[in-house]
Amino acid sequence: MPAVSAEEGHTAGTGTGRRRAGRPSAAVLDKAGITTAALDLVSRKGYDGLTMAALAKQLEVAPSALYNHVASKRDVLLLVEDHLTSLVDVSAFGSKSWEDAVRTWAWSYRDVFAEHTPLIPVIAVLPVTDAPQTLAMYETVSKGFLDAGFPEERIVSAIVALESFIFGSAYDVTAPGDIFEPGSMADANPHFTAAVRSSAGPGRPADTAFGLGLEALISGLGALRGQAG
Amino acid sequence: MPAVSAEEGHTAGTGTGRRRAGRPSAAVLDKAGITTAALDLVSRKGYDGLTMAALAKQLEVAPSALYNHVASKRDVLLLVEDHLTSLVDVSAFGSKSWEDAVRTWAWSYRDVFAEHTPLIPVIAVLPVTDAPQTLAMYETVSKGFLDAGFPEERIVSAIVALESFIFGSAYDVTAPGDIFEPGSMADANPHFTAAVRSSAGPGRPADTAFGLGLEALISGLGALRGQAG
DNA sequence: ACCTGAACACCGTTCAAGT
DNA sequence: ACCTGAACACCGTTCAAGT
Numbered sequence: 001m002p003a004v005s006a007e008e009g010h011t012a013g014t015g016t017g018r019r020r021a022g023r024p025s026a027a028v029l030d031k032a033g034i035t036t037a038a039l040d041l042v043s044r045k046g047y048d049g050l051t052m053a054a055l056a057k058q059l060e061v062a063p064s065a066l067y068n069h070v071a072s073k074r075d076v077l078l079l080v081e082d083h084l085t086s087l088v089d090v091s092a093f094g095s096k097s098w099e100d101a102v103r104t105w106a107w108s109y110r111d112v113f114a115e116h117t118p119l120i121p122v123i124a125v126l127p128v129t130d131a132p133q134t135l136a137m138y139e140t141v142s143k144g145f146l147d148a149g150f151p152e153e154r155i156v157s158a159i160v161a162l163e164s165f166i167f168g169s170a171y172d173v174t175a176p177g178d179i180f181e182p183g184s185m186a187d188a189n190p191h192f193t194a195a196v197r198s199s200a201g202p203g204r205p206a207d208t209a210f211g212l213g214l215e216a217l218i219s220g221l222g223a224l225r226g227q228a229g
Numbered sequence: 230m231p232a233v234s235a236e237e238g239h240t241a242g243t244g245t246g247r248r249r250a251g252r253p254s255a256a257v258l259d260k261a262g263i264t265t266a267a268l269d270l271v272s273r274k275g276y277d278g279l280t281m282a283a284l285a286k287q288l289e290v291a292p293s294a295l296y297n298h299v300a301s302k303r304d305v306l307l308l309v310e311d312h313l314t315s316l317v318d319v320s321a322f323g324s325k326s327w328e329d330a331v332r333t334w335a336w337s338y339r340d341v342f343a344e345h346t347p348l349i350p351v352i353a354v355l356p357v358t359d360a361p362q363t364l365a366m367y368e369t370v371s372k373g374f375l376d377a378g379f380p381e382e383r384i385v386s387a388i389v390a391l392e393s394f395i396f397g398s399a400y401d402v403t404a405p406g407d408i409f410e411p412g413s414m415a416d417a418n419p420h421f422t423a424a425v426r427s428s429a430g431p432g433r434p435a436d437t438a439f440g441l442g443l444e445a446l447i448s449g450l451g452a453l454r455g456q457a458g
Numbered sequence: 459a460c461c462t463g464a465a466c467a468c469c470g471t472t473c474a475a476g477t
Numbered sequence: 478a479c480c481t482g483a484a485c486a487c488c489g490t491t492c493a494a495g496t
Binding site: 020021022023024025051052053063064067072073 | 487488489490491492494495496
């Protein structure tokens with residue numbers, strides 16, 4: 001795979017005129033360029049702005065040209081997802097304690113995907129075979145669990161449980177601050193209303209809930225270390 | 230709000246001919262009928278089949294007629310979501326131990342939304358004010374936590390943490406069975422591959438992971454009971 | 459093999475006209 | 478107030494034609 005950046009792709013037709021029909025002497029598109037352009041588009045316009053037409057425009061090709069490199073829009077989302085996974089911090093596995101490594105990884109993972117929640121429905125059903133960076137992350141995490149004394153046959157379940165919590169929590173970050181404000185329904189729901197009113201603390205509510213759940217998972221799952229399956 | 234069922238709505242024009250333009254003597258649509266029709270459509274065709282055009286057809290109206298009752302398709306999804314929440318089993322709060330009540334509620338909640346994962350992105354950002362049944366569920370759960378000695382100011386965070394785990398886990402149920410099969414990448418990722426190969430157990434993998442994470446959360450969060458904030 | 463350009467079968471939503 | 482019908486501004490995707 002040649003290292004063609006979106007920038008190069010963007011300025012491939014260095015001149016002014018448009019490309020005429022027919023196969024160009026050198027391919028103007030490749031997966032790496034499509035990925036970079038998609039990421040750039042998302043950062044500027046959000047996921048609503050990520051359409052095949054807009055992506056093609058950014059790359060200065062016709063929309064149909066994209067289908068020589070990806071089979072569908074979902075394929076584009078998978079390329080983006082796999083790139084983002086490479087940004088997740090797994091460095092603490094192997095250098096810190098298991099608890100600290102899971103903490104660092106989980107917070108980083110949540111932060112990355114909180115900015116990209118529209119990918120979550122895609123990730124959840126994504127076979128890892130199609131996502132090499134994602135697979136690499138699982139490899140590092142699995143080794144960290146194994147080295148910490150985690151029973152091998154429970155590792156996948158533990159990772160899935162943590163990931164489920166992480167993805168669900170990523171949505172919370174995007175929720176409006178007053179999502180739990182009962183408004184006119186307060187009188188009919190007194191216990192919940194009191195709980196909401198008393199729950200104000202320092203920091204973002206999404207961070208408080210994530211920290212609470214993550215520490216519970218770390219201590220609960222951590223208890224499995226050194227046990228047989 | 231009159232109790233017009235979708236059935237009645239469906240057969241409102243009992244005769245054969247189509248309705249002519251102009252306001253009908255009695256309204257043929259209302260929110261309850263739209264909700265029932267949407268649920269019926271989803272159960273027959275899935276969420277891909279839930280379009281404003283298909284919904285209108287089911288109700289025997291023009292698509293634009295729907296906009297007299299909902300502001301957007303998102304509004305339709307909120308109506309569906311609030312109905313589904315009323316199906317979640319909260320009955321164990323008040324009759325069983327806190328642990329058993331959370332277990333019953335969480336499994337039921339996950340099972341309901343595993344069949345409706347396209348709603349999850351909508352739910353996560355949904356202000357409770359617009360969803361009375363959802364608010365009623367939170368009221369019951371909050372009272373259960375309070376009665377079990379949970380500190381009031383931690384209740385919302387604990388519920389959010391549990392919900393995040395539940396929503397993330399609902400996606401897992403829909404994932405293909407071989408989602409973690411490393412395929413040709415197995416050799417480059419030996420620890421993860423070994424973990425996947427050894428993880429086969431009885432029951433669905435999604436259920437194993439959900440059970441593992443839920444028990445960790447229950448014991449971790451349960452430790453907060455009787456403490457000050 | 460890998461582009462362009464035209465076309466297809468949809469979407470959600472708006473709005474004037476009608477009763 | 479609440480329906481119809483026509484229109485608008487999009488979507489993702491396919492495919493023949495071109496080099």
